Amino acid sequence: MFNLATFIGQSIVFLIFVGICVKFIWPPAINAMRARQQRIAEGLENAEKAERAIAESNEEAEDILRNARAEGQQIIDAARKQGTSMIEDARAEARLEGERILEAARAEVSQESNRARELLRNDVATLAVAGAERILESDIDRAKHADLLDQLVKEL
Amino acid sequence: MASDDKGFSSKEYVTHHLTNLKWGQLPDGSWGFAHSAEEAAQMGLLSIHVDAMLWAIGLGVVFLLLFGIVARRATAGVPGGLQNFIEVIIEFIDTTVGEIFTYKNKMVAPMALTIFVWVFLMNLMDLVPVDWVPWTMSLAGVHFQRIVPTTDVNITMGMAATVFLLVLYYSFRRKGVGGFIGELAFHPFPKVFAPFNLVLEGITLIAKPISLGLRLFGNLYAGEMIFILIALMYTGGVLMFGFGGVLQLAWALFHVLIITLQAFIFAVLSVVYLAQAHEVADEH
Numbered sequence: 508m509f510n511l512a513t514f515i516g517q518s519i520v521f522l523i524f525v526g527i528c529v530k531f532i533w534p535p536a537i538n539a540m541r542a543r544q545q546r547i548a549e550g551l552e553n554a555e556k557a558e559r560a561i562a563e564s565n566e567e568a569e570d571i572l573r574n575a576r577a578e579g580q581q582i583i584d585a586a587r588k589q590g591t592s593m594i595e596d597a598r599a600e601a602r603l604e605g606e607r608i609l610e611a612a613r614a615e616v617s618q619e620s621n622r623a624r625e626l627l628r629n630d631v632a633t634l635a636v637a638g639a640e641r642i643l644e645s646d647i648d649r650a651k652h653a654d655l656l657d658q659l660v661k662e663l
Numbered sequence: 664m665a666s667d668d669k670g671f672s673s674k675e676y677v678t679h680h681l682t683n684l685k686w687g688q689l690p691d692g693s694w695g696f697a698h699s700a701e702e703a704a705q706m707g708l709l710s711i712h713v714d715a716m717l718w719a720i721g722l723g724v725v726f727l728l729l730f731g732i733v734a735r736r737a738t739a740g741v742p743g744g745l746q747n748f749i750e751v752i753i754e755f756i757d758t759t760v761g762e763i764f765t766y767k768n769k770m771v772a773p774m775a776l777t778i779f780v781w782v783f784l785m786n787l788m789d790l791v792p793v794d795w796v797p798w799t800m801s802l803a804g805v806h807f808q809r810i811v812p813t814t815d816v817n818i819t820m821g822m823a824a825t826v827f828l829l830v831l832y833y834s835f836r837r838k839g840v841g842g843f844i845g846e847l848a849f850h851p852f853p854k855v856f857a858p859f860n861l862v863l864e865g866i867t868l869i870a871k872p873i874s875l876g877l878r879l880f881g882n883l884y885a886g887e888m889i890f891i892l893i894a895l896m897y898t899g900g901v902l903m904f905g906f907g908g909v910l911q912l913a914w915a916l917f918h919v920l921i922i923t924l925q926a927f928i929f930a931v932l933s934v935v936y937l938a939q940a941h942e943v944a945d946e947h
Binding site for chain 1 (some may be wrong): 683685708710711712715716719720723727730731733734735738739740742749750753754758769770772773774776777781813815816817818820821822824825832841891937
């Protein structure tokens with residue numbers, strides 16, 4: 508069964524094929540694979556970095572949100588307080604104003620009543636004079652009795 | 664079981680399937696292909712198994728083209744289907760070699776890849792039904808055709824011999840002539856027993872390529888033989904035909920494991936032997 512030519516032929520062919528594989532097939536294939544490995548590793552690292560960055564900015568955003576919320580609350584509180592005080596002020600002012608109006612009204616009323624009293628007094632004086640004239644059926648000298656009449660008017 | 668209707672006995676059928684297409688000097692002095700097993704046996708030193716050589720070279724070229732094209736096109740980008748498949752094999756070989764062979768030698772991993780894929784492809788021919796190719800070839804006037812190169816002991820031993828030469832080359836280069844001879848002579852017994860050691864270690868050394876080549880040959884030859892015997896059953900009536908079909912399927916499925924394993928073993932042992940060749944003993 509042994510055949511020298513086949514034996515030697517296969518040895519040589521094998522050596523040639525190994526040579527071709529060593530020179531032309533293995534290096535480009537393994538280089539491409541290593542390069543890809545590197546790229547994948549870098550990609551994963553970058554992804555991790557990005558994830559970390561996202562977490563960081565999320566935290567930052569939350570911080571900002573929290574601050575904003577607190578500030579808003581503060582503003583609302585201040586506004587509420589201010590509103591309350593404004594209402595208080597308005598109320599006080601209104602009370603003052605009311606009192607003032609009341610005062611004015613009261614003054615007017617009293618003035619009005621004084622005037623009315625004055626008018627009434629004059630009328631009464633006239634009426635009294637007229638009444639007295641009628642009673643006495645005689646002229647009363649106005650000038651003569653002016654003092655007396657004035658006194659009467661004042662007494663009314 | 665004999666297929667006498669075809670004018671063939673079982674013995675002739677088996678012999679026919681185990682005879683290589685041999686080119687050499689015919690008994691009448693002219694050169695050409697042997698027409699019978701007897702003629703083939705009588706051919707002298709200047710003859711060659713044309714079928715085994717051509718199938719081996721053809722399958723080797725298939726390997727080189729397939730891997731070569733993919734390797735040329737390989738980029739660090741997203742790999743396609745074929746590239747993925749090829750790269751899985753390369754990665755597998757690279758890891759395996761990396762675990763066994765820890766020295767710096769850019770030739771070992773590609774050699775292991777060549778062995779693994781090439782031997783696998785040669786073994787794979789075993790799964791082609793035994794009559795298909797020989798019968799087709801016989802129509803074209805070719806009398807003999809064995810399509811599984813690894814069932815030819817010359818092919819397997821030829822590869823083992825190359826591995827052995829590489830082992831010797833790297834042994835001498837790494838350890839020097841004196842160092843290598845010394846390693847053979849001064850182990851395992853003290854220096855006084857040097858000749859005895861030399862014989863012992865020499866046998867150990869020679870046994871490596873012989874076992875390497877014969878293991879592959881034996882496994883594939885036996886597998887091929889069983890396929891041929893199963894094929895013989897197809898002429899034995901309906902019952903035998905059906906049984907033969909089941910057997911062939913079963914054996915083929917089992918054989919898928921064997922051919923892969925044998926290719927892997929050949930590659931790994933070659934790497935192991937080369938690793939031993941690179942190993943420089945620190946003691947003494």
